[in-house]
Amino acid sequence: MVLFPHAKINIGLYITKKRKDGFHDLETCFFPVPWTDVLEITPSEGEFTFSSSGLDIAGVIEDNLCYKAYELLRKDHQMPPVHIHLHKIIPMGAGLGGGSSDAAFTLMGLRDLFQLPLTNEDLQPYAAKLGSDCAFFLSNQAAFGKGKGDKLSSIEASLKGKFLVLLYPAVGISTAEAYAGVTPAKAPVDLRKAILKADWKEAISNDFEKSIFPHYPVLASLKEEMYTLGASYAAMSGSGSTIFGIFDKKIDPPARWADYTVWSGWVEKD
Structure with a gap:
């Protein structure tokens, strides 16, 4: 299964409050952008494996958001091991949400590959554990974000034709x-x-x-x-x-x- 995790931009971003948990409350509008990574998920034998190409991905596998997404779903749903290959194109640490998108698309890809009885709404609690803006990428449409960016609501806005x-x-x-x-x-x-x-x-x-x-x-x-x-x-x-x-x-x-x-x-x- 091949998927194309996309980037996002923020149009408007206001930091409204410092939270007791150390995070901040904010208000922003997320818009999807068709600049994508390439994510391939295939069943494998033995254990979870991960490979990448394109931009270098630093860190150990335990910190990788694709791996974390797999582990979260595996705790609640029976799944065999998989191999994930990520061709990284979206720059990291660039304000584009590439890592969160990879994680969200991993959740959706695993769901579809193994026909898990989960809607995108069902996947939101898993996404919330992976990143504040991760849930946004479960839907390819603009959204108004509050809280840490994880409280989303639809908004009738579009960049179509731009x-x-x-x-x-x-x-x-x-x-x-x-x-x-x-x-x-x-x-x-x-x-x-x-x-x-x-x-x-x-x-x-x-x-x-x-x-x-x-x-x-x-x-x-x-x-x-x-x-x-x-x-x-x-x-x-x-x-x-x-x-x-x-x-x-x-x-x-x-x-x-x-x-x-x-x-x-x-x-x-x-």
Whole structure:
């Protein structure tokens, strides 16, 4: 079985509260992006095995989210060992949710491969144990997120017909560093309402940009460059460091971006 775990971007992200468990409450809108990894799951003999190609995946197997997804399901449902091969394309630590997507698609792939009596809604508690945004990837549609990003509700918003450009400049920003510069506060806008209006540029922002951009001015420059190229909206995704632009027409990424990782493409173009 071959699956294609996709990336996400955040349009609007507000850190509203520091929680007693050390996490933060937030408000954001998740949008799926057709930049994908390639995940293959096949039954195997003996024991669970994992291999990868593409981008290097560091760490031990016990920390791998695909392995954790398999182990979570195996505790509750009888499954034979499997071999998982992941061709990693989505940059890691880039604010694109690639690891969470791989985990969610592993849950769905195992469910389908072994015909487990589970809906995507049934898989949500497993996804929640794997990552705060993992449950989002169980459904390929926009969602409004609250809590840690795990309390999801549907929203009638879409990027269909838009041309996206995602630019990852390989600037490393840890989650701890990103949150260290943020002061939680009530969101300045009703994001659910604002996302349904046309003018996102003036109304919607990402709280992380205020603290991260002064330390990484290249990110602020790349955001402004997206607007110079004609983007209707541009921002950093999640806690970074990917900068994305939303365009009404196709653009060719400038040659000066050659040292960066760039993905571009239409979203559901007719």
